[in-house]
Amino acid sequence: DQQVKQNSPSLSVQEGRISILNCDYTNSMFDYFLWYKKYPAEGPTFLISISSIKDKNEDGRFTVFLNKSAKHLSLHIVPSQPGDSAVYFCAASARGSTLGRLYFGRGTQLTVWP
Amino acid sequence: DAGVTQSPTHLIKTRGQHVTLRCSPISGHKSVSWYQQVLGQGPQFIFQYYEKEERGRGNFPDRFSARQFPNYSSELNVNALLLGDSALYLCASSLARPSTDTQYFGPGTRLTVL
Numbered sequence: 504d505q506q507v508k509q510n511s512p513s514l515s516v517q518e519g520r521i522s523i524l525n526c527d528y529t530n531s532m533f534d535y536f537l538w539y540k541k542y543p544a545e546g547p548t549f550l551i552s553i554s555s556i557k558d559k560n561e562d563g564r565f566t567v568f569l570n571k572s573a574k575h576l577s578l579h580i581v582p583s584q585p586g587d588s589a590v591y592f593c594a595a596s597a598r599g600s601t602l603g604r605l606y607f608g609r610g611t612q613l614t615v616w617p
Numbered sequence: 618d619a620g621v622t623q624s625p626t627h628l629i630k631t632r633g634q635h636v637t638l639r640c641s642p643i644s645g646h647k648s649v650s651w652y653q654q655v656l657g658q659g660p661q662f663i664f665q666y667y668e669k670e671e672r673g674r675g676n677f678p679d680r681f682s683a684r685q686f687p688n689y690s691s692e693l694n695v696n697a698l699l700l701g702d703s704a705l706y707l708c709a710s711s712l713a714r715p716s717t718d719t720q721y722f723g724p725g726t727r728l729t730v731l
Binding site for chain 2: 507509537539544545546547548549552592594604605606607608609610
């Protein structure tokens with residue numbers, strides 16, 4: 504049962520425009536959310552995270568928004584650059600537990616074209 | 618600073634064989650988690666070790682085992698390999714408890730079972 508869902512397998516955006524990647528989750532115990540970026544033949548690279556006590560977190564060109572009532576989060580990249588082309592994974596964990604295992608979505612392939 | 622390192626990079630085995638994958642965490646990190654990523658899916662949690670003790674296990678058969686050494690490096694062992702074990706195996710380390718600290722991933726070991 505997929506507890507973290509990324510329903511768009513791919514997204515294509517022109518350079519300079521905004522990229523919006525979406526993620527939904529079903530487990531109400533999740534209280535910490537992360538985005539990872541993955542290039543081919545590399546491991547996932549941590550990008551940005553957000554705690555459930557916030558609804559927005561910014562880091563440079565990257566902003567993550569969390570809507571707890573809708574169990575939805577999104578990653579905004581502004582402006583998008585060709586080097587942002589990669590697979591983006593949404594992940595969630597229940598930090599209140601002692602385990603902290605990450606649950607991942609299937610990923611969204613972002614392509615930024617010039 | 619060196620990130621998480623994994624060896625080998627690639628591995629080809631035949632059905633029924635045994636495999637050992639290795640992981641060295643970021644210096645100072647005490648927790649290691651293992652994930653399996655099959656093509657088209659997000660990483661799936663296998664094991665978590667913290668302070669050399671197993672702290673959690675995902676839904677994987679007993680053919681999968683792991684351990685963490687006094688220097689916090691880790692090994693993942695898989696016995697009686699099946700074709701379905703072909704995947705990218707990722708190791709992630711975190712400073713302390715994964716439930717409170719961001720997990721950073723290594724480049725992975727690509728296992729092919731023929």
